[in-house]
Amino acid sequence: MTLLQVDNLRVRYDTPRGPLWAVDQLSFKLESGEMVALVGESGSGKSTTALAILGLVPYSGGVVETGEIWYGGRNLLALDEREFRKLRASEIALVFQDASAALNPFLTIGVQLAEVLEVHRGLSRREALTESARALGDVGIPDPESRLHAYPHELSGGQRQRALIAMSLVAKPKVLIADEPTTALDPAVALTVLDLLKREREERGAGVVLVSHDLELVHATANRVHVMYAGRVIEQADAHELFEHPWHPYTAALWRARARLGGERRHRLAAVPGAPAELTALPTGCAFHPRCELATDRCRRERPDLSGLRRAETGMSLSSGRRAACFEKERVAGAHAETLEA
Amino acid sequence: MSALVELVDLSVTYAERGGKRRLKAVDGVSLSLARGGSAALVGESGSGKSTLARALAGLVEPEGGSLRFDGREVASLSPPERFALRRRVQLVFQDPFASLDPRLSVEELLGEPLEIHRVGDARARRARSFALLEAVGLSTQDIGRYPHEFSGGQRQRLAIARALALEPELLILDEPTSALDVSVQAQILNLLASLRERFGLAYLFITHDLSLVHQMCERVAVMYFGRVVEENDTAAFFREPLHPYSKALVALARRAADARALLVSAEAPSPFDLPAGCSFHPRCPRRAELGSRCVGERPALARLGRACAPSVACHLLDSERAR
Ligand SMILES: Nc1ncnc2c1ncn2[C@@H]1O[C@H](COP(=O)(O)OP(=O)(O)O)[C@@H](O)[C@H]1O
Ligand SMILES: Nc1ncnc2c1ncn2[C@@H]1O[C@H](COP(=O)(O)OP(=O)(O)O)[C@@H](O)[C@H]1O
Ligand code: SF4
Ligand code: SF4
Ligand SMILES: [Mg+2]
Ligand SMILES: [Mg+2]
Numbered sequence: 001m002t003l004l005q006v007d008n009l010r011v012r013y014d015t016p017r018g019p020l021w022a023v024d025q026l027s028f029k030l031e032s033g034e035m036v037a038l039v040g041e042s043g044s045g046k047s048t049t050a051l052a053i054l055g056l057v058p059y060s061g062g063v064v065e066t067g068e069i070w071y072g073g074r075n076l077l078a079l080d081e082r083e084f085r086k087l088r089a090s091e092i093a094l095v096f097q098d099a100s101a102a103l104n105p106f107l108t109i110g111v112q113l114a115e116v117l118e119v120h121r122g123l124s125r126r127e128a129l130t131e132s133a134r135a136l137g138d139v140g141i142p143d144p145e146s147r148l149h150a151y152p153h154e155l156s157g158g159q160r161q162r163a164l165i166a167m168s169l170v171a172k173p174k175v176l177i178a179d180e181p182t183t184a185l186d187p188a189v190a191l192t193v194l195d196l197l198k199r200e201r202e203e204r205g206a207g208v209v210l211v212s213h214d215l216e217l218v219h220a221t222a223n224r225v226h227v228m229y230a231g232r233v234i235e236q237a238d239a240h241e242l243f244e245h246p247w248h249p250y251t252a253a254l255w256r257a258r259a260r261l262g263g264e265r266r267h268r269l270a271a272v273p274g275a276p277a278e279l280t281a282l283p284t285g286c287a288f289h290p291r292c293e294l295a296t297d298r299c300r301r302e303r304p305d306l307s308g309l310r311r312a313e314t315g316m317s318l319s320s321g322r323r324a325a326c327f328e329k330e331r332v333a334g335a336h337a338e339t340l341e342a
Numbered sequence: 343m344s345a346l347v348e349l350v351d352l353s354v355t356y357a358e359r360g361g362k363r364r365l366k367a368v369d370g371v372s373l374s375l376a377r378g379g380s381a382a383l384v385g386e387s388g389s390g391k392s393t394l395a396r397a398l399a400g401l402v403e404p405e406g407g408s409l410r411f412d413g414r415e416v417a418s419l420s421p422p423e424r425f426a427l428r429r430r431v432q433l434v435f436q437d438p439f440a441s442l443d444p445r446l447s448v449e450e451l452l453g454e455p456l457e458i459h460r461v462g463d464a465r466a467r468r469a470r471s472f473a474l475l476e477a478v479g480l481s482t483q484d485i486g487r488y489p490h491e492f493s494g495g496q497r498q499r500l501a502i503a504r505a506l507a508l509e510p511e512l513l514i515l516d517e518p519t520s521a522l523d524v525s526v527q528a529q530i531l532n533l534l535a536s537l538r539e540r541f542g543l544a545y546l547f548i549t550h551d552l553s554l555v556h557q558m559c560e561r562v563a564v565m566y567f568g569r570v571v572e573e574n575d576t577a578a579f580f581r582e583p584l585h586p587y588s589k590a591l592v593a594l595a596r597r598a599a600d601a602r603a604l605l606v607s608a609e610a611p612s613p614f615d616l617p618a619g620c621s622f623h624p625r626c627p628r629r630a631e632l633g634s635r636c637v638g639e640r641p642a643l644a645r646l647g648r649a650c651a652p653s654v655a656c657h658l659l660d661s662e663r664a665r
């Protein structure tokens with residue numbers, strides 16, 4: 001079942017250096033129980049996409065120029081703020097990354113959790129507190145009834161992070177937006193957070209949009225991946241296909257550039273040359289061309305569309321939902337096929 | 343040849359801000375770093391890595407223990423000698439946005455350390471700035487620009503150039519790439535690797551990302567709440583980490599299926615209220631094997647053989663220790 005569908009999203013920010021399109025022509029679907037990842041370098045538009053799904057773009061000073069975001073038969077972008085506020089937290093929730101910024105230091109954990117339930121589920125304070133204790137227990141906080149009375153600073157860092165996750169999950173939202181949920185966490189706590197997200201997917205069929213720049217994490221946890229570059233999706237595929245057999249030179253380069261734990265220690269890493277594109281001064285044609293080894297004159301002139309692979313003999317498009325925006329994707333994909341055969 | 347840096351039982355304590363409690367951020371650390379060597383310092387946040395780095399660079403005063411640089415006890419140096427020593431140890435921080443004064447041009451940023459240490463005249467300093475830019479892969483045309491005009495990766499190059507200005511022997515790199523994208527991180531790590539070869543530098547590389555350790559360093563030390571619990575050759579460490587905490591860290595980094603079983607709790611204790619005995623014991627899956635010993639007695643870091651053999655602080659390894 002499709003939970004969420006984003007169609008042709010385009011978001012503009014007006015900056016002192018001129019307008020920029022942080023997200024452009026972005027479309028994707030999120031199925032029940034699925035984790036879809038958005039990956040890419042900083043500034044590629046991942047967080048802006050997350051904000052759009054949460055209806056928060058106007059609060060960050062941006063403008064949604066075009067697009068539809070379908071959820072439960074309604075286009076979220078056509079909702080007014082009051083309706084959107086009802087959906088947020090109850091149906092579509094953000095998994096916060098920074099516990100110190102997102103929890104109110106003056107309110108107990110119990111009150112903060114209970115408020116979500118009172119507002120969104122219409123529970124009484126008593127019922128809400130009982131539910132809140134259960135939510136804290138669910139995320140592995142010991143002795144949850146007594147922890148309801150704790151203030152955020154009275155919890156350890158790891159517990160605060162879990163309390164925050166409990167807050168995202170307490171109203172049992174169907175769609176979870178996790179923007180770099182583990183980046184600031186120690187690995188053991190990061191693993192518990194990922195376990196919690198997995199449980200929500202498996203037990204309740206929640207869908208997760210994971211925003212991350214950690215390719216290994218995405219490879220290990222996501223079902224499908226959308227790679228973004230300069231505001232656009234430049235490749236989309238199932239997680240294992242994407243990294244093992246990329247079609248886009250940027251995906252291939254990112255995957256090669258990471259340091260690896262296993263295997264031979266290499267003398268040098270395979271760095272991607274240059275710096276991420278400046279959105280206020282986008283290169284012509286394919287935005288990746290200044291950093292691309294395969295760039296041709298055509299790449300400097302024309303912008304490639306997101307499309308499937310063509311089989312040379314037939315000119316027919318191959319394979320399911322896989323797409324890449326590159327004139328040379330047959331070559332990139334072929335290069336892998338060759339290495340595989342060799 | 344003697345070690346470049348030798349720490350013996352070094353401790354650093356902070357007074358809690360606004361409170362009466364004291365926090366032993368570095369607690370009796372003994373470590374040595376070879377001339378031209380590369381060692382990594384890893385561990386969870388709050389384990390004392392940055393504090394140890396700052397103590398090495400002379401930016402915080404150790405509370406106790408000994409810090410020797412090039413065979414000489416740093417505490418016994420005269421102020422001018424200490425000042426001169428600062429040249430030889432330089433720090434590069436995680437955040438290139440915060441560590442470079444935005445009001446200074448590249449030329450001023452690179453010339454400032456030379457000026458402070460009275461190295462060369464204006465012309466020599468300018469020439470040195472050009473050479474530094476070239477060494478870190480920036481253009482000499484960048485000399486008049488300001489930090490905000492550079493990307494994150496370029497800024498980190500600039501910070502590295504500045505750290506190299508005084509021809510140090512030891513570069514302490516405190517999470518130098520954790521604010522950068524993977525693609526750019528690789529550029530900076532490659533640059534650091536070639537600078538080390540070119541100038542014979544020693545590196546102390548602080549990171550929470552074990553895959554970088556594998557890439558960058560010959561030795562690795564694991565810290566847990568102010569103490570080093572394992573010191574080992576990198577390749578051996580990744581083949582077989584010895585301390586129960588190291589085993590957990592490596593398994594987590596590998597996303598190994600059994601990683602969850604290697605830590606009793608994901609939760610770390612409060613640094614103000616550390617467990618007695620081995621401070622890792624509440625999270626250690628193996629403490630039961632030793633009865634009450636882990637709760638009652640703190641294991642010392644001890645070498646499991648000669649010279650380059652690993653050192654581990656765990657009672658389980660008692661039997662393997664050299665007599
Ligand atoms: N509030 C804002 N005002 C102006 N520009 C913004 C704002 N938020 C983000 N941007 C710009 O939009 C682009 C995409 O940013 P973001 O969505 O945060 O990317 P990511 O999460 O992939 O790093 C960047 O160039 C960023 O500078
Ligand atoms: N200036 C300071 N004042 C008080 N406590 C500090 C200060 N700097 C660090 N600490 C504390 O010392 C401990 C070690 O911190 P740090 O050396 O930064 O660890 P790491 O770099 O491994 O994360 C932590 O508990 C931290 O909160
Ligand atoms: S379209 Fe051209 S420049 Fe862009 S990624 Fe493909 S080959 Fe490279
Ligand atoms: S000393 Fe005991 S508690 Fe500490 S690491 Fe070793 S076995 Fe575990
Ligand atoms: Mg972001
Ligand atoms: Mg630190």
